[in-house]
Amino acid sequence: MRVVRQESGDVDVREASPLVIDTLAHLPEWIQSDDPRARQALLPEVYEDPDEEAQWRHYVAPELEHLFLSRAEIVRKDLGNLRPDGPFSFAFEIPAGHAKAWIAALQAGRVVLFHLHDLSAADLEFDLDHLEDDAKTLVLLRMEVLGALQHLLLEAGT
Amino acid sequence: MRVLDSPLAVQKQTETETTTAVLPSLARPWNVVVHDDPITLMVYVTQVFMEVFGYPEPRARELMLEVHQTGRAVVWTGGREPAEAYVQKLIGRHLRATLETADA
Numbered sequence: 001m002r003v004v005r006q007e008s009g010d011v012d013v014r015e016a017s018p019l020v021i022d023t024l025a026h027l028p029e030w031i032q033s034d035d036p037r038a039r040q041a042l043l044p045e046v047y048e049d050p051d052e053e054a055q056w057r058h059y060v061a062p063e064l065e066h067l068f069l070s071r072a073e074i075v076r077k078d079l080g081n082l083r084p085d086g087p088f089s090f091a092f093e094i095p096a097g098h099a100k101a102w103i104a105a106l107q108a109g110r111v112v113l114f115h116l117h118d119l120s121a122a123d124l125e126f127d128l129d130h131l132e133d134d135a136k137t138l139v140l141l142r143m144e145v146l147g148a149l150q151h152l153l154l155e156a157g158t
Numbered sequence: 159m160r161v162l163d164s165p166l167a168v169q170k171q172t173e174t175e176t177t178t179a180v181l182p183s184l185a186r187p188w189n190v191v192v193h194d195d196p197i198t199l200m201v202y203v204t205q206v207f208m209e210v211f212g213y214p215e216p217r218a219r220e221l222m223l224e225v226h227q228t229g230r231a232v233v234w235t236g237g238r239e240p241a242e243a244y245v246q247k248l249i250g251r252h253l254r255a256t257l258e259t260a261d262a
Contacts, residue, residue, distance in 0.1 A: 042252065043249065044249065044254060045256070046245055046249070046255070046256050046257055047256070047257055048256075048258070056242070060242075060246050063246070064246065064249060064250055067250050100209075103202070103205075104250070104251050104252065107198065107202060107251065107252040108252050110197050110198075111197055111252050114196075114197050120196075121196035124196055124197070143197075147199055150199060150202060151199060151201060154199075154201050154202065154205055155201075
């Protein structure tokens with residue numbers, strides 16, 4: 001996977017493997033997951049005091065949920081312009097105005113996957129050269145994919 | 159968000175009590191605290207501190223390292239309303255952030 005920033009500020013994501021594209025395609029559903037673990041991970045407690053926390057949630061949670069939904073829609077929309085980029089890879093464009101939403105959406109995806117699959121810090125230290133063929137490894141690989149694209153977008157100065 | 163705006167707070171207390179109970183919490187300084195997690199890339203944390211607080215990169219990186227090495231860092235201190243606005247922005251970018259009174 002490569003990220004190329006155009007003069008316009010738009011970003012081209014190139015040579016994205018099927019795993020990358022499949023992972024990104026799932027990103028909106030992870031952000032919008034109804035699972036309580038996902039909602040709790042995306043909207044964690046802010047105050048120790050239960051009354052203050054309840055007020056905070058009452059006023060702020062709907063705004064944040066709206067923000068997360070808008071990012072999920074941006075990801076869906078940009079992936080709608082997927083194009084072949086070689087025999088086994090794909091490319092798509094992230095408009096300059098969408099880059100920050102993408103970076104935050106990738107973060108949301110990592111947070112949700114971590115909590116949905118009850119992962120630990122030790123799980124994230126896995127060895128890419130010694131992968132197990134199981135569901136947990138696929139989740140860890142998806143987290144790597146999201147982190148890699150996030151890192152590339154940040155490095156590109158988006 | 160103001161506590162005074164809450165109908166619940168007003169219903170529970172007389173006007174006088176509300177004044178004495180709520181105004182100190184609005185007036186005293188609040189800490190915005192960011193907590194470490196195993197998920198977030200360091201470069202992302204630095205970028206978020208620069209965007210949200212307008213910190214220059216060296217200061218943002220310094221705070222990021224404090225979070226990483228000690229488990230948490232007070233990244234801003236001040237009035238409750240701006241503190242809540244900052245926490246909203248941090249949580250909107252999926253960092254673990256909480257609020258506490260500065261004298262806690």
